[in-house]
Amino acid sequence: xxxxxxxxxxxxxxxxxxxxxxxxxxLIGKAAVxxxxxxxxxxxxxxxxxxxxxVDDLPFGGGPGMVMKPDVWGDALDEIxxxxxxxxxxxxxxxxxxxxTQDIAAGYAAEPRLVFxxxxxxxxxxxxxxxxxxxxxxxxxxVGDYVLAGGEAAxxxxxxxxxxLLPGVLGNASSVGDDSFGGDGDPDGAMRGxxxxxxxxxxxxxxxxxxxxxxxxxxxxxxxxxxxxxxxHASGSEAEGRLVEDHPLDALRALVDEVGADEVIVLxxxxxxxxxxxxxxxxxARHKVGVPVLKLFSHSEA
Ligand code: JAH
Numbered sequence: 001x002x003x004x005x006x007x008x009x010x011x012x013x014x015x016x017x018x019x020x021x022x023x024x025x026x027l028i029g030k031a032a033v034x035x036x037x038x039x040x041x042x043x044x045x046x047x048x049x050x051x052x053x054x055v056d057d058l059p060f061g062g063g064p065g066m067v068m069k070p071d072v073w074g075d076a077l078d079e080i081x082x083x084x085x086x087x088x089x090x091x092x093x094x095x096x097x098x099x100x101t102q103d104i105a106a107g108y109a110a111e112p113r114l115v116f117x118x119x120x121x122x123x124x125x126x127x128x129x130x131x132x133x134x135x136x137x138x139x140x141x142x143v144g145d146y147v148l149a150g151g152e153a154a155x156x157x158x159x160x161x162x163x164x165l166l167p168g169v170l171g172n173a174s175s176v177g178d179d180s181f182g183g184d185g186d187p188d189g190a191m192r193g194x195x196x197x198x199x200x201x202x203x204x205x206x207x208x209x210x211x212x213x214x215x216x217x218x219x220x221x222x223x224x225x226x227x228x229x230x231x232x233h234a235s236g237s238e239a240e241g242r243l244v245e246d247h248p249l250d251a252l253r254a255l256v257d258e259v260g261a262d263e264v265i266v267l268x269x270x271x272x273x274x275x276x277x278x279x280x281x282x283x284x285a286r287h288k289v290g291v292p293v294l295k296l297f298s299h300s301e302a
Contacts, residue, residue: 003035007111007166010040010080010088011155012073013118014055018152028163036166040080047076056121063122070125073117077132081115085136088113091158092129093151097140100158104141108158109165116158118151218243228267249288256289266295 011019019041023032031037045053049072056066081088089111098104108114117124132138143154163169197220200211225241232239244251256264266282282295 005167006035006038007109007162008038008040008113009159010042010113010115011118012042012044012076012080012116013150013152013155014044014120015118015150015152016041016043019156022156023159027169028160031163031166031169034168036168037163042076042080044072044076047072047079059122065122067122068119068124068128070128070131073124073128074131077115077117077128081132081136083135086113087111088115088136090115090117090129090132090136090138091155092117092119092124092138092140093143093154093158094119094123094140095142095145095147097142100141100143100154100161102161104139105158105161106165108162114162116151116155118155120150218245249285252285253289256291261291263291264289264293266293 023039032039044055048055055068055072057069059067091114129138129140143157148154204211221243225243229239229241282293286293
């Protein structure tokens, strides 16, 4: 057993080797090593009863391809999931399922246990999902309107979307998933950056292409200020804000003099302002504004 609050994910498939690399690398791989996620990958053929380990059969009513046998799937799920469902949720990837969304991912991240049933061929006999509904929640889910060769790739898509929402997995102990603070589930929140604009990093000029400046940069500043003030007001602060277009250190010194500030707190994304000043912005500000400057990174947990 892993840590408390760990998410247990069981995957049933005829290709268990398919999952080795994807679940072993990056955020999810590390989360698994820490015990924040626990994986069980099961070879469906273990529950086949004939010498050929057959898992498929001809479809009733004819038509192309083969259908996965209900008896094999039933025995597998009976063994993997306790008879009372054990708080597990069964997820069956299928092109005819309900569309998988960020909200569904957030719901899954809050579950103690997910079981992915990965079909192949023309899919799993329809009575399997129906029978399992007697003991647990069963979701038939689609990750997009196209037909794959099986449910494995779709399961990986969902596991990745769920995995990065788990506490401690992304390195964001609190913010992701907190809708009022612009988590991924909030279309006006952090996901806006991913769904809407392009992003840029150094160098400022690359292959004669400039990072957008002027009006485009100002629009970004206006939005960033809006979001920050909203969050501060929501937490009871009467903070005011203003957008600065001239040199930020001069503007900061003028503001410190104007309001008689005792201290300046710089809250910044790592490297966001440094890039412009070529060295630590807060330590330069300290010399220039004459009051203590406390610098916080937006990814800090304290
Ligand atoms: C194909 C079982 N929504 C993408 C998706 C998910 C599952 C499948 N195809 C597409 C699939 C064959 C057998 C599942």
